[in-house]
Amino acid sequence: DLNLGSVATILVNTGTLSIMDNICVGSAYGRIKLMKDYTGKNVKKAAPSMPVLIAGLSETPVSGDILQVCKTDKEARVQALNVATIRKAENERGSVMTQIISQISAGELKTLKIVLKADAKGSLEAIKDSIAKIKSDTVAVKIIHSGVGNVSESDVMMASASQGLVMGFHVAIPAQVKKAAEREKTDIVLYTVIYDLLDNIEKILTGMLEPEIVEVILGRAEVKQVFFTKKKEMIIGCKVKNGKMVNRAKFRIFREEEKVGEGEILSLQKGQDNAKEVMEGNDCGIKFKGDVQLQEGDILEPYTQEERQRTLVQENA
DSSP: OTTTOSEEEEEOOSSOEETTOEEEETTEEEEEEEEEOTTSOBOSEEOTTOEEEEEEESSOOOTTOOEEEESSHHHHHHHHHHHHHHHHHHHHHOOHHHHHHHHHHTTOOOEEEEEEEESSHHHHHHHHHHHHTOOOSSOEEEEEEEEESSOOHHHHHHHHHTTOEEEEESOOOOHHHHHHHHHHTOOEEEESSHHHHHHHHHHHHTTOOOOEEEEEEOEEEEEEEEEEEOSSEEEEEEEEEEEEEETTOEEEEEETTEEEEEEEEEEEEETTEEOSEEETTOEEEEEEEESSOOOTTOEEEEEEEEEESSOSOEEEO
8 A cells, every 4th residue: 555555454352452563464463553444434443353454564475374463563573574484485395396307407316206197007017117118317206105095195105205207097086186286285297198107207307308388377256347448448447256357468358158259458447546456356457458358347367378398297298
């Protein structure tokens, strides 16, 4: 907020939040200087189940962070610093795939460990025989576990414990296994062509696996009102249904669940103020650029594209 600095909307879970409380919210900290209820009225206390906007934070916290009241300003600072240190370490750690390629490039890795899963015993044996023929001057390939059937949580844990990868041929990844892989930062790579599996192993061994372009859906918003229209620009009012709207983001336009075009957010407002992003449940104003004339009821789906070094659960067709 241009006048208040970093602000956050929070929902009190237990206890009572008061003006001048020292707080820690993830890696942010501060002292509550102002609280407003859902009507915008200033309040001094917030009881359980009460949503309030608070000001006085050192930085904008991450959506989903837990707010805690601390006894002193020093305690809040220390707790926020600990969270920031942990997050930095997690980000630097990256995925196992990133570490493997880095270690191979630096000549530090001697064995590439793989958990191998296939749809049938014949396929499994054929892949194992082919992997055994892959040669590298510096790195050996070792299958630490193999089996028939879909990837399981135990496969993920085994790969994680050994700093290895899970590779699958014509198998699936159940939802709970995907979550386990994300939590353990363990890569699962699926294939439907044996050549692709073997080719990627060779690329990993040379540290040359190509990065992938991953599309990330940011949220969805519904057009509530059209305020201004000219040839390729419009000013519209929207309600963010889920996720968030982000300034300068590109988005798809859906009308009755059918894609009708694409556009770009030229500027974003929350109330009377410019905003970098507007979160779920809030109204926003958007200056839009595109070839489609928007209508009330249209759905906007903003997205971004990221280049990643094969760090996420993926499938190769």
